[in-house]
Amino acid sequence: MENLANIQVIQNIVYIVSSVMFILGIKMLGKEATAVKGNYLSALAMFSAVGITCLSLEIDIKIILAGILLGALIGSLIAIKVKMTAIPEMVALFNGFGGLATFLIAWSQFNEPSNSMFQHVLIMLTIYIGGITFSGSLIAYGKLSEKLKLGKGSMITNIFISFFYLSMPALIYVIAEPSISQFIPQVPSYFLIFLALTLVAGIGFVMPIGGGDMPVVISLLNSLSGIAAAFAGLLLLNNVLIVAGSLVGASGLILTIIMAKAMNRTITNILFVGYASSSQSASSEEQGEVKPITSDDAYLILENASSVLVVPGYGMAVAQAQHVVREMGELLEENGTEVKYGIHPVAGRMPGHMNVLLAEANVSYDLLAEPDDVNPSMDTIDVAIVIGANDVVNPSATEEEGSPIYGMPIIEVHNAKTVFVLKRSMSSGFAGVQNPLFFRDNTRMLFGDAKESIGQIVAEFKD
Amino acid sequence: MEMYVLLGFVLLLSIFLGLELISKVPSTLHTPLMSGANAISGIALVGALMLSSASQMQDVLAFGAILFASINVFGGYLVTNRMLSMFKKK
Numbered sequence: 194m195e196n197l198a199n200i201q202v203i204q205n206i207v208y209i210v211s212s213v214m215f216i217l218g219i220k221m222l223g224k225e226a227t228a229v230k231g232n233y234l235s236a237l238a239m240f241s242a243v244g245i246t247c248l249s250l251e252i253d254i255k256i257i258l259a260g261i262l263l264g265a266l267i268g269s270l271i272a273i274k275v276k277m278t279a280i281p282e283m284v285a286l287f288n289g290f291g292g293l294a295t296f297l298i299a300w301s302q303f304n305e306p307s308n309s310m311f312q313h314v315l316i317m318l319t320i321y322i323g324g325i326t327f328s329g330s331l332i333a334y335g336k337l338s339e340k341l342k343l344g345k346g347s348m349i350t351n352i353f354i355s356f357f358y359l360s361m362p363a364l365i366y367v368i369a370e371p372s373i374s375q376f377i378p379q380v381p382s383y384f385l386i387f388l389a390l391t392l393v394a395g396i397g398f399v400m401p402i403g404g405g406d407m408p409v410v411i412s413l414l415n416s417l418s419g420i421a422a423a424f425a426g427l428l429l430l431n432n433v434l435i436v437a438g439s440l441v442g443a444s445g446l447i448l449t450i451i452m453a454k455a456m457n458r459t460i461t462n463i464l465f466v467g468y469a470s471s472s473q474s475a476s477s478e479e480q481g482e483v484k485p486i487t488s489d490d491a492y493l494i495l496e497n498a499s500s501v502l503v504v505p506g507y508g509m510a511v512a513q514a515q516h517v518v519r520e521m522g523e524l525l526e527e528n529g530t531e532v533k534y535g536i537h538p539v540a541g542r543m544p545g546h547m548n549v550l551l552a553e554a555n556v557s558y559d560l561l562a563e564p565d566d567v568n569p570s571m572d573t574i575d576v577a578i579v580i581g582a583n584d585v586v587n588p589s590a591t592e593e594e595g596s597p598i599y600g601m602p603i604i605e606v607h608n609a610k611t612v613f614v615l616k617r618s619m620s621s622g623f624a625g626v627q628n629p630l631f632f633r634d635n636t637r638m639l640f641g642d643a644k645e646s647i648g649q650i651v652a653e654f655k656d
Numbered sequence: 657m658e659m660y661v662l663l664g665f666v667l668l669l670s671i672f673l674g675l676e677l678i679s680k681v682p683s684t685l686h687t688p689l690m691s692g693a694n695a696i697s698g699i700a701l702v703g704a705l706m707l708s709s710a711s712q713m714q715d716v717l718a719f720g721a722i723l724f725a726s727i728n729v730f731g732g733y734l735v736t737n738r739m740l741s742m743f744k745k746k
Contacts, residue, residue, distance in 0.1 A: 215696060215699075216673065219693065220677045222688065222689050222692045223680070224685075225682065225684065225685065228685060228688060228743070232688075232733065232737055233737075235733075236695070239695075239699065243701055243729075250705060251707070251709045252705070252708075252715065256709075256715055256718060256719050257722060260704075260722030261701075261722060261726045263726070264722065264724065264726020264727045264730060265726055267727050268727040268729065268734070269731065271731050272735040273734065273738075275735065277739075277742070280735065280739065283731070284694055284735070287735070288697070288728070290725070290728045291694065291698055291724070291732075294698075294703075294704055294724040294725035294728065295700045297718075297721035297724070298700060298717075298721050301707045301708070301714055301721070304710075304711075304713065304714060304717075305708065305710075311657070418694070419693065419696075419697045421697075421700075422697050422699055423670075425703045427660065429706050431703060433699065433702060434699055435663055436666065437696050438697065438699060439671045439673075440673070440677075440696060441694070441696050441697040442671060442674065443671045443672075443673075443674025443675045443678065444674055444678045444689060444690075444693040447678045447679060448689070538686070543690070544683075544690055545688075545689075549687045552743045553742050
């Protein structure tokens with residue numbers, strides 16, 4: 194007995210040390226110079242916390258080893274094999290697995306005899322959040338990898354949404370169930386129904402949310418997985434679970450808020466409303482002729498430009514154009530042109546998506562600038578090259594009050610001397626809002642696949 | 657119950673600490689931060705290891721929780737590290 198108490202004391206001390214390492218690790222992860230070390234530190238914290246937990250185990254060691262080794266194998270394989278363009282869906286998938294783990298932990302706790310009322314509430318909340326994180330992340334994974342095409346408005350989506358709303362009273366019911374069952378004979382299957390409903394609800398939660406809002410959803414799911422872990426910690430009376438889970442919950446929450454702000458929308462609006470469909474009325478007036486341009490002409494203009502701003506969007510990721518973009522940037526710099534990259538916080542499908550792609554292509558990160566850095570000096574830019582971005586450069590956001598995206602901070606490329614827009618066709622962006630930028634006098638449209646178009650410009654430079 | 661109050665206090669403090677720590681992060685690091693935080697949420701692995709082994713059902717649940725949390729931990733840290741190693745200043 195003495196021995197067991199000692200082990201618990203040691204465990205708790207190590208948990209506190211781990212918690213401190215997690216805190217320092219996540220702090221270092223937020224600064225460019227220390228980010229790599231921060232990640233190592235947090236991995237070390239994880240290793241210590243897991244290691245010390247193994248001093249007192251109830252489960253058969255074979256089960257544990259099998260689970261950890263298999264998990265390590267699968268996780269490492271996915272992490273090493275994944276292409277950098279597939280990072281958003283990978284993060285979503287891992288996140289879902291974390292949620293599933295807490296879901297199973299709470300389920301196992303439910304099967305324990307003699308849960309107090311408070312534990313019962315915690316179990317149900319953990320199951321709910323963990324389950325929604327799991328199935329929601331899977332749907333986000335499907336959407337990001339473009340395997341799942343169903344969106345808002347379809348019949349199936351609406352059915353799932355109904356289940357999502359149904360899940361909330363169900364949660365209240367299962368929380369109150371112990372007191373209800375004192376009067377009414379227990380319905381044994383209610384718990385299993387609740388488990389299933391939770392998973393279906395997660396699908397209904399994420400399914401109606403569209404591609405351009407994905408950065409918000411991913412951050413939110415990330416936050417939820419942390420909160421689920423923190424609740425599981427409360428349930429198991431484990432402090433490191435609480436601290437680490439809360440840190441993740443907080444960081445996800447901050448990213449969610451940053452993303453929502455970058456779109457000038459509230460989180461509830463993104464989750465439950467989506468873009469207003471009134472967009473057509475306001476946009477139809479300012480149409481005109483678009484002015485197409487060929488790669489040859491684009492090259493001639495670029496050759497004489499002294500400053501160029503590249504503004505990438507999701508289209509660059511789809512076309513896998515980041516490597517040719519970097520090549521073009523280097524050739525321009527050799528030619529004496531100043532090159533910058535303007536990165537909008539919600540460009541792409543997850544927070545910082547464009548930064549990762551350009552980093553993969555070896556673009557130095559001090560060339561990347563945020564909207565606030567480039568907008569004031571936009572009129573000194575000779576050529577702004579918009580690659581597969583749309584809503585984040587739409588001047589309606591600053592000029593047209595009736596527009597659904599009015600008020601969203603954008604990169605104001607329309608103030609540059611010349612704008613090249615690389616685009617496949619004239620379809621509107623995710624928001625479904627027509628972009629008056631395309632009809633401006635200083636805009637030239639370079640239609641076609643971004644990778645090919647830029648490839649041609651690069652070839653001309655090399656000749 | 658006192659224990660819960662104490663741990664609830666830890667929970668609240670940690671959330672505030674997290675909000676303070678991360679409120680100013682350059683957008684370059686948004687993805688690595690998210691992915692790194694995601695790896696940390698694999699701390700559920702510690703919770704999974706604490707489960708009991710009263711029946712076969714409990715063993716299956718514990719195995720599942722350990723497996724999925726491990727995927728989260730290993731995959732999360734490796735992807736984050738891979739991503740961070742790409743960020744360089746020339």
